[in-house]
Amino acid sequence: MGHVRLLAETTARRAVFCVIGGLMFGAYAVLVTGFTQMLSDPTLPPVIIWILVAVAAVIALSPPVLLGVRTLEIQAVRAFLDVDVPLPVGPVSNEARWRGALWYTAHLLVGAGATMVLLSAVPVGIVLILRTSADGLVMSRLLGIFAGVPWPFAAVIGVLMLAAAGAAYYLGGAVLRALAPRLLGPSAAERIAALELQARTAAERNRLARDLHDSVGHALTITTLQAAAAARALDRDPIGGTDIARTALTAIEETGRAAVADLDRVLGLLRTDADDVRDRAPVPTVAGAVELVERARLTGRDVRLELPRVLDDIPLVVGREAYAVIREGLTNALRHGADPVTIAVTRPGEAVRVEITNRVTGTGPGPGERAGGRGLAGLREGLTLVGGTLRAGPARTGDGVATHGTWYLIAELPLTDPSMENARD
Amino acid sequence: MTEPPGPTRVLIVDDEALVRTGLRIIVDGEDDLSVVAEVSDGADVPDAVARHAPDVVLMDVRMPRVNGIDATRAVVERSERAGGGPRVIVVTTFENDDYVFDALLAGASGFLLKRARPEEVLDAIRVVARGESVLFPRALRRLARGRQSPTADGLSGAGLTEREGEVLRLMAAGRSNAEIAGELYLGVETVKTHVGNVLAKLGVRDRTQAVVVAFTSGFVPAGE
Numbered sequence: 178m179g180h181v182r183l184l185a186e187t188t189a190r191r192a193v194f195c196v197i198g199g200l201m202f203g204a205y206a207v208l209v210t211g212f213t214q215m216l217s218d219p220t221l222p223p224v225i226i227w228i229l230v231a232v233a234a235v236i237a238l239s240p241p242v243l244l245g246v247r248t249l250e251i252q253a254v255r256a257f258l259d260v261d262v263p264l265p266v267g268p269v270s271n272e273a274r275w276r277g278a279l280w281y282t283a284h285l286l287v288g289a290g291a292t293m294v295l296l297s298a299v300p301v302g303i304v305l306i307l308r309t310s311a312d313g314l315v316m317s318r319l320l321g322i323f324a325g326v327p328w329p330f331a332a333v334i335g336v337l338m339l340a341a342a343g344a345a346y347y348l349g350g351a352v353l354r355a356l357a358p359r360l361l362g363p364s365a366a367e368r369i370a371a372l373e374l375q376a377r378t379a380a381e382r383n384r385l386a387r388d389l390h391d392s393v394g395h396a397l398t399i400t401t402l403q404a405a406a407a408a409r410a411l412d413r414d415p416i417g418g419t420d421i422a423r424t425a426l427t428a429i430e431e432t433g434r435a436a437v438a439d440l441d442r443v444l445g446l447l448r449t450d451a452d453d454v455r456d457r458a459p460v461p462t463v464a465g466a467v468e469l470v471e472r473a474r475l476t477g478r479d480v481r482l483e484l485p486r487v488l489d490d491i492p493l494v495v496g497r498e499a500y501a502v503i504r505e506g507l508t509n510a511l512r513h514g515a516d517p518v519t520i521a522v523t524r525p526g527e528a529v530r531v532e533i534t535n536r537v538t539g540t541g542p543g544p545g546e547r548a549g550g551r552g553l554a555g556l557r558e559g560l561t562l563v564g565g566t567l568r569a570g571p572a573r574t575g576d577g578v579a580t581h582g583t584w585y586l587i588a589e590l591p592l593t594d595p596s597m598e599n600a601r602d
Numbered sequence: 603m604t605e606p607p608g609p610t611r612v613l614i615v616d617d618e619a620l621v622r623t624g625l626r627i628i629v630d631g632e633d634d635l636s637v638v639a640e641v642s643d644g645a646d647v648p649d650a651v652a653r654h655a656p657d658v659v660l661m662d663v664r665m666p667r668v669n670g671i672d673a674t675r676a677v678v679e680r681s682e683r684a685g686g687g688p689r690v691i692v693v694t695t696f697e698n699d700d701y702v703f704d705a706l707l708a709g710a711s712g713f714l715l716k717r718a719r720p721e722e723v724l725d726a727i728r729v730v731a732r733g734e735s736v737l738f739p740r741a742l743r744r745l746a747r748g749r750q751s752p753t754a755d756g757l758s759g760a761g762l763t764e765r766e767g768e769v770l771r772l773m774a775a776g777r778s779n780a781e782i783a784g785e786l787y788l789g790v791e792t793v794k795t796h797v798g799n800v801l802a803k804l805g806v807r808d809r810t811q812a813v814v815v816a817f818t819s820g821f822v823p824a825g826e
């Protein structure tokens with residue numbers, strides 16, 4: 178039974194979709210009929226009528242190529258025909274527009290057929306089932322060739338007619354369903370736009386995961402360990418252990434406080450993300466580097482920043498990536514390198530260049546590449562999205578020989594990437 | 603493998619001072635364990651090992667100059683040359699960490715999560731110091747999942763006898779020598795001989811390595 182109800186429900190929705198097309202077809206039919214009548218009326222001047230025809234044609238032919246109508250059709254197809262055509266993202270190509278117009282035509286034609294069925298087969302079928310005798314002129318005109326059929330047979334024909342009407346709707350819906358993905362599906366450009374959006378969302382999510390991993394995960398690990406140690410110390414020696422426990426508590430308090438601040442920041446990002454990834458204004462941009470550097474200087478580190486004002490009008494996405502490079506690079510340099518740390522942001526032609534250098538102590542790899550590789554890998558991901566590049570390593574002389582003691586990180590972010598156009602504010 | 607005389611000597615390697623002090627407090631409270639030194643980078647490990655002769659090294663993975671993987675490799679190579687040395691436990695923040703597996707391949711005897719309960723930390727040190735069973739076999743299997751080597755031949759080339767294969771499977775299940783002896787109705791000494799043969803035939807230094815090889819070669823299925 179559930180199966181039958183499902184079939185009936187599906188057919189009803191398809192029928193509604195077909196009839197909507199039929200109603201739109203009706204509007205065109207009215208126009209055509211009206212103009213035909215006017216043209217056949219010798220009392221009306223044909224020039225005026227032809228002007229009216231031209232105006233009406235422009236109005237009538239615009240819906241098939243309007244993008245809003247295409248979107249509306251996609252929505253309707255998803256709701257009434259259960260076809261999972263993706264909603265449009267980003268710009269729509271002319272090719273997709275014309276396919277949309279074809280779809281519009283198909284919808285109207287199938288709809289016209291469906292409406293004819295609705296206006297003929299359905300009433301005739303019902304009358305054939307219900308009437309018990311052929312009576313009256315109206316009735317016989319409505320029934321046409323079936324007027325003379327005696328009742329029980331007439332009822333059978335009526336039932337068959339209704340069944341055929343249902344089947345016709347089901348089939349009409351099926352035809353449209355088969356056409357929908359081809360005519361309304363995303364064009365190559367739309368697919369690319371959707372993929373880009375996906376990649377951007379994923380990169381954003383990765384960045385948040387990394388942030389949480391690096392800040393809150395790390396802090397929680399330390400507090401857990403310190404708390405366990407404190408408990409252990411008190412268990413062993415309730416009096417002598419208090420100093421150890423107190424030190425641990427202070428460490429827990431400070432680590433916790435910093436972690437909550439980090440969490441606040443990351444959750445702030447998430448909240449903005451929830452609105453709309455496409456329209457969201459990225460939060461800190463390259464100017465935020467000033468604050469980063471000031472904070473580092475407060476801890477007594479020697480950090481030098483070169484940030485010219487010509488960078489004020491760069492696209493937000495580029496500015497944000499540049500900020501991310503500075504933040505990550507500076508953090509690595511502060512953590513693993515020695516002073517002085519220099520940050521230079523320049524704009525050589527149609528690109529933004531971030532260059533971070535620091536002194537290296539010891540013999541191991543410089544900041545980030547081995548020890549905290551996650552950070553650089555994440556930066557590369559983000560940069561790829563804006564067509565940028567990242568290099569890092571020990572500084573070399575002109576002959577390519579590694580010079581001891583300096584580590585560099587250079588990121589280049591192009592300003593001309595076409596995918597950036599929408600991000601310009 | 604006899605019980606070492608005196609307390610087990612532990613070296614702590616971590617770039618984060620708060621992690622070092624936390625571990626030290628936990629380990630130093632035990633009568634049979636003693637922290638002999640703390641260092642903050644993998645680069646300082648060879649020196650510390652030479653000077654303090656630890657039995658077990660608790661090794662962080664990510665450190666500024668020399669990371670835990672390279673440091674582990676250095677310790678293991680040194681032990682091979684010297685014919686003995688400490689065993690390494692990699693201490694990590696997150697379990698699903700590629701570095702952990704790399705560290706195991708580099709010769710670490712096991713790994714620990716920084717969030718582990720103190721008792722687990724202490725147990726791990728004791729188990730690894732004794733060297734008689736594998737730490738956290740299930741976690742090892744999880745780590746090995748999806749890391750099967752492309753030339754996995756199920757160890758058909760290793761020439762393990764049927765008995766040695768059985769012993770390796772039980773090792774991979776985390777059984778100690780005594781447990782393996784019980785299950786196979788063998789003497790503990792016989793099991794030790796089999797374990798020794800397995801290690802030799804696989805060309806690995808210890809049990810954990812053997813189990814890692816068992817998983818990555820497909821000899822013991824690591825699951826999906």
